[in-house]
Amino acid sequence: MKTSQHFLWPLLFISPFIAAAPFEDEDLDLDTLMGMDVQVTSAMKRTQSAFDTASSIYVLGKEQITSSGATSVPEALKMVPGLIVRQLDNNQWAISSRGVASRFSSKLLVMIDGQSLYTPKFAAVYWETLNVPLYDIERIEVIRGQGGLLWGSNANNGVINIITKNSIDTRGGYANATTGNQINTDANLRYGGDISNKGSYRVYGHIKNSNASKKGISLTPNDTTKQHSFGLRADFTPSDEWSALFQGDVTHSKLGQNYRGVVDETNTNISFSDDLKRTDSRMMTRIENRISTNANQMLQVSWLKQNGDQTYIKENFESLDIDYQMNFIYQSLQLDWGLNYRYNAISFAESVFLDSDKDLDNLRQYGGLVQAQYNFVPNTLDFIIGTKLDHNDLTGWENQPSARLVYKPIENHLTWGAISRSVRTPTLIEFNDNFKVNGTKIIDIIGVKTDIPVIDDYRIATFLNGNDKVKSENYISYELGYRFTNNDWALDFSAYHTNATDVAAIKLNTQFEQFLPAVAFFQAGQFEQAAQSLTTTEINFDLVSVGETTTKGFDIVLSWQPIDSLSTELGYSYTNIDYNLPEGTAPSIGFDSSNRQLFAKANYTLFTDHTIFTALRVENSDAYEADNYTALDLTWNWQINHTWAAALSGKNLFAGSHIEYNNTRETYTIPNYIDECITFTITIKF
Amino acid sequence: MLKFKGLLHSLTITFVLLFSTNSSAMEKEYMLKAGFLYNFARFGQWPVQLNENEYFTICSPDKSFIYAANVALKNRKIKHSPLQSLHVVLNEVSLEPCNILFITSDTITDWQKSQLTSYHNIMIVGESAEFIKSGGHIRFFLSSGKIRFEIDPLKLKDAGITMSSKVLRLARVVNR
Numbered sequence: 104m105k106t107s108q109h110f111l112w113p114l115l116f117i118s119p120f121i122a123a124a125p126f127e128d129e130d131l132d133l134d135t136l137m138g139m140d141v142q143v144t145s146a147m148k149r150t151q152s153a154f155d156t157a158s159s160i161y162v163l164g165k166e167q168i169t170s171s172g173a174t175s176v177p178e179a180l181k182m183v184p185g186l187i188v189r190q191l192d193n194n195q196w197a198i199s200s201r202g203v204a205s206r207f208s209s210k211l212l213v214m215i216d217g218q219s220l221y222t223p224k225f226a227a228v229y230w231e232t233l234n235v236p237l238y239d240i241e242r243i244e245v246i247r248g249q250g251g252l253l254w255g256s257n258a259n260n261g262v263i264n265i266i267t268k269n270s271i272d273t274r275g276g277y278a279n280a281t282t283g284n285q286i287n288t289d290a291n292l293r294y295g296g297d298i299s300n301k302g303s304y305r306v307y308g309h310i311k312n313s314n315a316s317k318k319g320i321s322l323t324p325n326d327t328t329k330q331h332s333f334g335l336r337a338d339f340t341p342s343d344e345w346s347a348l349f350q351g352d353v354t355h356s357k358l359g360q361n362y363r364g365v366v367d368e369t370n371t372n373i374s375f376s377d378d379l380k381r382t383d384s385r386m387m388t389r390i391e392n393r394i395s396t397n398a399n400q401m402l403q404v405s406w407l408k409q410n411g412d413q414t415y416i417k418e419n420f421e422s423l424d425i426d427y428q429m430n431f432i433y434q435s436l437q438l439d440w441g442l443n444y445r446y447n448a449i450s451f452a453e454s455v456f457l458d459s460d461k462d463l464d465n466l467r468q469y470g471g472l473v474q475a476q477y478n479f480v481p482n483t484l485d486f487i488i489g490t491k492l493d494h495n496d497l498t499g500w501e502n503q504p505s506a507r508l509v510y511k512p513i514e515n516h517l518t519w520g521a522i523s524r525s526v527r528t529p530t531l532i533e534f535n536d537n538f539k540v541n542g543t544k545i546i547d548i549i550g551v552k553t554d555i556p557v558i559d560d561y562r563i564a565t566f567l568n569g570n571d572k573v574k575s576e577n578y579i580s581y582e583l584g585y586r587f588t589n590n591d592w593a594l595d596f597s598a599y600h601t602n603a604t605d606v607a608a609i610k611l612n613t614q615f616e617q618f619l620p621a622v623a624f625f626q627a628g629q630f631e632q633a634a635q636s637l638t639t640t641e642i643n644f645d646l647v648s649v650g651e652t653t654t655k656g657f658d659i660v661l662s663w664q665p666i667d668s669l670s671t672e673l674g675y676s677y678t679n680i681d682y683n684l685p686e687g688t689a690p691s692i693g694f695d696s697s698n699r700q701l702f703a704k705a706n707y708t709l710f711t712d713h714t715i716f717t718a719l720r721v722e723n724s725d726a727y728e729a730d731n732y733t734a735l736d737l738t739w740n741w742q743i744n745h746t747w748a749a750a751l752s753g754k755n756l757f758a759g760s761h762i763e764y765n766n767t768r769e770t771y772t773i774p775n776y777i778d779e780c781i782t783f784t785i786t787i788k789f
Numbered sequence: 790m791l792k793f794k795g796l797l798h799s800l801t802i803t804f805v806l807l808f809s810t811n812s813s814a815m816e817k818e819y820m821l822k823a824g825f826l827y828n829f830a831r832f833g834q835w836p837v838q839l840n841e842n843e844y845f846t847i848c849s850p851d852k853s854f855i856y857a858a859n860v861a862l863k864n865r866k867i868k869h870s871p872l873q874s875l876h877v878v879l880n881e882v883s884l885e886p887c888n889i890l891f892i893t894s895d896t897i898t899d900w901q902k903s904q905l906t907s908y909h910n911i912m913i914v915g916e917s918a919e920f921i922k923s924g925g926h927i928r929f930f931l932s933s934g935k936i937r938f939e940i941d942p943l944k945l946k947d948a949g950i951t952m953s954s955k956v957l958r959l960a961r962v963v964n965r
Contacts, residue, residue, distance in 0.1 A: 125860060126820070133825075133956070133959065137936065141935070141936060297961055300963055338933065340931065343916075346933050391934065
């Protein structure tokens, strides 16, 4: 039986190209041929097949994204086995792999066409305002673990690179409209065409209006969305040697949000329902040059601007990235090298619960990378060694070396191993800022009540203090992988063990002498004065780089296509995180926990024009203060004719109203219950 | 002086590394282009139908392309006819069995000199910058390292060949 590579999902989406071997049927598909790079190596891109890559990689192809009925990038990412994708509410997401997903720190590098979306203030990605038209995504490459180190900094837990289609492939019109029980309107329009015979373009717009969740934890849900976006991409091909692309996107969002903060002298968290208004803009231009059939170079300049405005936090973030990369092959050696520069401008208006020590308002980062791949035995044994050397304003120079080995003893079997070091540079919250958190009661300090209400009920002002003694977190990772493909099935297994040192932890700093006047008043029976004296005290939780973690686990994905019309995938992932902390300290993100995920996915072509797509996720974890849950996504797609298509989707089916993420001490936002969601979509191509 | 020699040596090495042509890289590009020609053959309509014993023939004056095409398209058929790739010289007799003629950038000068710019029943495909203006029907170009193509359907029609809308949709259509 012949297996179509379109459906052998994880391993073969980028077809392995074997020189001097006849094409298989699926290689000769026009779509496949158009997806192949003519170069054996390419700057900023992975030209190897996923099968040959020495890291735990999963490629989410455009067919899957389309047939899944997803309406946003985070929703599409739910289809990647081993990726932790949890919703806080209808807008906000916590996404990571091989670690603890968090709204504000997931140690994950996210890029759109190589442009980093990392925000150094929080180490966050604003998933809720990330607008990439799903119908114009070529593929999403997900590297679990440290395999994507060369791509950028802070990629300790993984890399997500969203690769959009060349505009030459999106000429013509496209429109879709979705509605459902949660989404009132989600509509997209795109038009693309040629620019003389030297280029092509597309412009697109998007509007979204959706409802709040049905049930909140402590407040009535307010997680509505009003969003509109506009974007464009243009590609130019003046010659076979030179090509250029330009793209930009502006997204305005008004997102309802429930959150809590300390805003008055009670030092107590107060819950709010508020609207967050954000404008996210990005532009990127890239010039690629094919120096010869064996050498390429690339220059990319990217700009990102994000403004956020809500009652108590107003933030402005802007970044400029300049990346240059070059690579070539000489006999058995492939060499990649590059230089990068990043300028971040960050400003936060004075906030009642967030202030900065050092008024750092900009950060620069510059460095380079080099990687050599040597083919010891043709088509059998490859050794890859490389490093990324970066300088940043907070911790100076950081070195991230890695060594990888790929061994293909016989056809269709591949084993790989890797040892790598990575760092996570501190965020400004950790380095520079003081965050006022829910006040501490006397009982929490001395362990007993005084039975004097005015003292027992008082909350002492409490701060989470970043400071400039915080170091970069240091990760050493050992990985081992095995892959096998057969005609109708494929297996991908990877295991890892990561030791981290200098992990940020929280240390209680009470400065006991500040309480002596209050103690004296108390002992003299002057309780009112004792309570009054407490208002001059404060408790600090200092961030200290003293933690150690051991993270270990594995990912296994089995793909099987028993008949042409049915492709299936079964995955299981296990992650265990173990903190080792000195006495008197607590983890800052996550805690000792285990995460298990069982994953099943199927795509069935019922008749020529009807397909059923289904994905089942069993999430079993003690890392999110939430019950385990099982959710089913089911989508029926009907291609009515060449022009029209319709889809009916049910998401989070059978999970009931459930909480996916409840680590509220790590985030000031208040999650809601996640509900089933039904959508109906109509699509037209013209 | 020694330093200068060292610098010169390293510059030469870099130059050699960057501009040396690696045969497997070239072969990959030609294998992919052969794959496209196979699709043009599948989705094109020629005025004369071949019977099962007749070969569908892809020709090129470039030996390295024919080598790559023979590897890539081994044992393939076009509508029941076996497919063959044939090295040809650019004259009318040699081109007689051809259904598709591929002119590589290394052989474009020979093609222009031959003045065989229009030939009935042969789809003429190239990869050089002004190939369509030089009389070609289809031209490959690269966009971000991937192969795309432009088609002049009128010239193709003049040669008696029509191309399916499936292929035309993917092409940049010139001289509409």
